[in-house]
Amino acid sequence: MSAAKARRKAKQRGEILTLPSGSLKVRVYAGIDPLTGKKHYLTETVSHLTPDYEREAERIRTRFLNQVDERRAPKVKATVNMLFDRYEEQLPGTVERTTEIGYRRNIRLHIRPLLGHLDIGKGLTGEVLDSFDATLRQCSAHCGGKGDFIEHRKSGDHDCTDKCRRHECKGLSNSTILKIHSCLNSALEMALRWDWISVNPMDRAKAPTAPKPKPNPPTPEEAAAIVNDAFRDISWGMFLWLAMVTGARRGELCAATLDNLDLIRQTLLLKTSIAQEGGDTWEKDLKDHQQRRIALDDVTVQLLKVYLKYRDDLAAEMGEQIDRKGRIFSTSTDHTTYVKPDSMSQRYSRTCDRLGIESKLHALRHYSVTELISAGVDPRTVAGRVGHSGGGTTTLRVYAAWQSEADQRAAKTLTGRMPAAPIALDENDGITRLTAPEITGPYRQIAADLRGAIACGVLRPGDFLPTVTDIRTRYGVSAGTANRAVAELKAAGLVSASRGKRAVVLDPGVPRSDAAVVQLNPEKRAR
Numbered sequence: 001m002s003a004a005k006a007r008r009k010a011k012q013r014g015e016i017l018t019l020p021s022g023s024l025k026v027r028v029y030a031g032i033d034p035l036t037g038k039k040h041y042l043t044e045t046v047s048h049l050t051p052d053y054e055r056e057a058e059r060i061r062t063r064f065l066n067q068v069d070e071r072r073a074p075k076v077k078a079t080v081n082m083l084f085d086r087y088e089e090q091l092p093g094t095v096e097r098t099t100e101i102g103y104r105r106n107i108r109l110h111i112r113p114l115l116g117h118l119d120i121g122k123g124l125t126g127e128v129l130d131s132f133d134a135t136l137r138q139c140s141a142h143c144g145g146k147g148d149f150i151e152h153r154k155s156g157d158h159d160c161t162d163k164c165r166r167h168e169c170k171g172l173s174n175s176t177i178l179k180i181h182s183c184l185n186s187a188l189e190m191a192l193r194w195d196w197i198s199v200n201p202m203d204r205a206k207a208p209t210a211p212k213p214k215p216n217p218p219t220p221e222e223a224a225a226i227v228n229d230a231f232r233d234i235s236w237g238m239f240l241w242l243a244m245v246t247g248a249r250r251g252e253l254c255a256a257t258l259d260n261l262d263l264i265r266q267t268l269l270l271k272t273s274i275a276q277e278g279g280d281t282w283e284k285d286l287k288d289h290q291q292r293r294i295a296l297d298d299v300t301v302q303l304l305k306v307y308l309k310y311r312d313d314l315a316a317e318m319g320e321q322i323d324r325k326g327r328i329f330s331t332s333t334d335h336t337t338y339v340k341p342d343s344m345s346q347r348y349s350r351t352c353d354r355l356g357i358e359s360k361l362h363a364l365r366h367y368s369v370t371e372l373i374s375a376g377v378d379p380r381t382v383a384g385r386v387g388h389s390g391g392g393t394t395t396l397r398v399y400a401a402w403q404s405e406a407d408q409r410a411a412k413t414l415t416g417r418m419p420a421a422p423i424a425l426d427e428n429d430g431i432t433r434l435t436a437p438e439i440t441g442p443y444r445q446i447a448a449d450l451r452g453a454i455a456c457g458v459l460r461p462g463d464f465l466p467t468v469t470d471i472r473t474r475y476g477v478s479a480g481t482a483n484r485a486v487a488e489l490k491a492a493g494l495v496s497a498s499r500g501k502r503a504v505v506l507d508p509g510v511p512r513s514d515a516a517v518v519q520l521n522p523e524k525r526a527r
Contacts, residue, residue, distance in 0.1 A: 013028065013029075013065055014026065014027060014028035014029070014061045014064060014065060015027050015028075016057045016058070016061060019045070021048065022048035023045055023046060023047050023048045023053075024045070024046045024048070024053060024054065024057040025043060025044075025045045025046075026042075026043065026044050026045075026046065026057050026060045026061050026064065027041050027042070027043045028041065028042045028043075028061060028064035028065060028068060029041055029068075030042050030064075030067075030068050030125060030127075031068075031122075031125075040125065040127045040128075042064040042067065042068070044060050044064075046060065077119065077121075078119070078120050078121075078191075078196055079116065079117060079118060079119055079120065079123075080111065080112070080115045080116050080117070080118050080120055080123070080124070081112055081116035081117070082120075083120050083187055083188075083190075083191055083196070084107055084111065084112065084116070084187055086190070087107075087186070087187040087190060088104065088107065090190070091103060091104070096284070097275065097282065097284065098275050098277070098284075101277050102179060103179075103183045106176075106179060106180045106183055107183065109140075110136060110140075110142075110172075110180055111180065111183065111184065113142060114132055114135060114142060115128075115132060120188070120191055120196060120197055120201075121196070121197050124188075124201035125201065125204070126201070126204035126205055126206075129184075129201065129202070129204070129205035129206075130205065130206060133177055133205075133206075133208065136171060136172045136176075136177055136180070137171040137172065137177070138169065138171050139169040139170065139171055140170055140171060140172050141167060141169070143167065143169060148166075148167070149166075149167050150164055150165065150166055150167070151164065151165055151166070151167050152164045173211065174208040174209060174210065174211050175210070175211050177208045178207065178208055178210060181202065181205065181207050181208070184202055185200070185202040188200045188201060188202055215363075215366035215369075215370065216359070216363055216366065217363050217364070217366035217367035217369075217370045217371075218357065218359050218363060218364070218367055220445070220449065220475075221445060222355075222357050222359065223244065223367060224445065224448075225355050225357065226240060226351060226352065226355065226357065226359075227240060227241060227244070229351055229354070229355060230351060234306070234307055234310050235307070235310075235311070235329065236347065238303060238304065238307040238329075239253060239329050239339075239344065240348070240364065241300065241303060242268075242300070242304075243361070243364040243365070243368075244364050244367055244368055245296070245297070245300050245368070245411070246268065246294045246296075246368065246385070246386075247364075247365050247368030247369055247372075247385060247386035248270060248294070248365070248386070248387070249273060249287070249362075249365065249387070250341045250344050250345060250361055250362070251273035251274045251275055251276075251341045252270045252272075252273045252286065252387075253328075253329065253344075254273075254274040254327070254329065254338050254339050254340065254341050254344065255270075255271075255272045255273050255274045255283055255327070255338060256268065256270060256327065256328045256329070257271075257325060257326065257327055257328065258308075258322070258323075258324050258325065258326055258327070258328055258335065259324055259325045261304070261328060263296075263301050263304060263305065266295060266296045266297070266298070266301050266411075267293050267294065267295055267296060268293070268294045268296055269291060269292070269293045269294075270286060270291065270292045270293075270294065270387075271286070271291050272284065272285060272286065273285070273286055273287070274338055274340070274341055275341070276340055276341045276342050281338075281340055281341075283338075286387060287387065288387055288388075290387075292384075292385075292387050294385060294411075295385075295411040296411055297411040297456055298456055298457075299452070299455070299456055300411075311333075311335070314333055315333045315334060315335075318333045320333050320334045321334065322334055322335045323335050323336050327339070344361060345360070345361045348360070348361040349361075365386065368386060369382055369386055372385070442475065442477050442481050442485075443477075443481045443482075443484040443485040443488065444485075444488070445475075446471060446475055446477070446481070446482065446485035447485040447486075447488040447489055450465065450466075450485065450489060451489065451492075451494065454494055454505055459505050460505060461505050461506060461507035462504060462505065462507070463504070463505045464502045464503070464504060464505075465486060465489070465495055465497075465502065465503035465504070465505065467502060468482045468483060468486070471485065471486075486503050489503070490503070493506065494506060
């Protein structure tokens with residue numbers, strides 16, 4: 001070998017290795033991983049079946065070398081911390097406030113501590129970003145799985161309480177890591193526009209898989225238990241009842257105002273939402289930036305009348321008067337203030353813990369959607385009712401196609417599947433008092449649900465009651481339990497039932513002796 005050829009071989013960087021299969025493996029040294037301290041190599045294998053595979057391996061080696069050189073000689077000498085100093089200056093006004101708060105939190109807790117010292121041009125490699133993700137999945141405190149320390153409730157000298165606990169590693173979820181990736185990508189795109197870097201390192205990072213939604217609504221039995229317990233305090237019970245019936249988000253109910261509640265037309269107009277971060281709260285647009293008018297059923301309207309009269313009487317006792325443009329739910333007697341979303345979530349959690357039910361306040365939204373879809377309401381109507389503006393389908397985005405008639409049917413259908421309302425009516429259908437019925441036994445619960453469907457008009461005189469098979473499938477009970485529920489409705493004079501025939505809803509205005517001649521609705525007969 002000549003001296004010149006030996007010098008050229010010595011200067012060659014990277015290597016192309018021949019594998020036992022005959023394929024070629026390209027490997028180029030790319031420095032030390034700043035997070036793990038291990039040597040980092042760029043590698044890629046070229047199959048020996050690839051046409052002109054030796055030349056292809058040389059092209060890959062050249063590409064790897066260019067990537068390494070690009071990192072070692074960035075256009076601007078700037079660290080991740082320097083980049084995010086500029087990025088955080090740009091945030092106000094460019095993103096929604098809750099998004100800004102989330103970005104700043106992730107920058108402070110995760111991006112700056114782990115990546116802040118790195119050069120944005122050569123320090124952020126694909127391997128570094130994958131190592132960054134692995135650290136976040138292992139422990140949110142970045143202890144590497146070896147943390148043995150006390151997490152104190154506050155810094156500085158203090159007397160430890162039960163809130164000062166020994167650290168337990170708990171990694172971040174994929175959804176949180178995705179938000180961190182989004183924040184990193186936005187900042188690096190800004191650096192790319194400013195010519196600080198030539199390529200965006202996030203293009204080489206492997207983004208975590210988006211988590212699949214796992215709605216976990218309470219069962220009808222759990223919903224009944226929650227409602228009955230909540231109505232010990234009429235204000236709290238009304239909040240949860242409205243959350244179940246409307247499927248509204250907690251912040252939307254906190255922001256709802258009395259002047260947007262129309263009990264004559266039986267509608268609730270939602271215009272804004274209350275957001276909260278720690279002790280700070282503010283009013284903002286709805287999530288889809290569109291107002292939403294929701295139809296209310298008869299039972300819900302009656303409950304709201306009782307609730308508002310109770311609040312009026314309470315204000316009068318205090319020598320005050322309710323502001324008619326105030327909030328529906330308020331911490332003040334004149335309703336000029338709103339309740340805080342976190343307070344509602346915490347109270348719901350305490351209610352569920354006391355009842356031994358595993359649920360969160362947002363699950364009532366899942367309950368509303370699940371029950372409407374189970375009842376056969378079309379997804380477009382459900383999407384309009386609960387404020388879903390996306391979902392990947394055009395029909396869920398087009399609110400013009402959301403018909404008010406369909407929404408009225410949705411309101412009545414949902415109430416028919418709700419737990420029995422804790423109200424009592426007098427002979428003139430006026431509300432006299434609130435009750436807290438304690439329904440025990442599966443057949444009584446089934447009978448109460450069917451009674452509610454009859455009361456609100458979902459099941460009308462002449463309609464068939466669900467079959468015993470349908471009731472068994474819906475509630476997971478035996479045929480005897482289903483028959484016992486129908487028998488209770490028959491004893492109450494609400495249905496007519498005989499052996500071998502389906503039970504039929506009776507008209508309360510027809511004498512019992514004439515009940516046998518009640519005709520089926522034309523719609524039912526057509527079926």
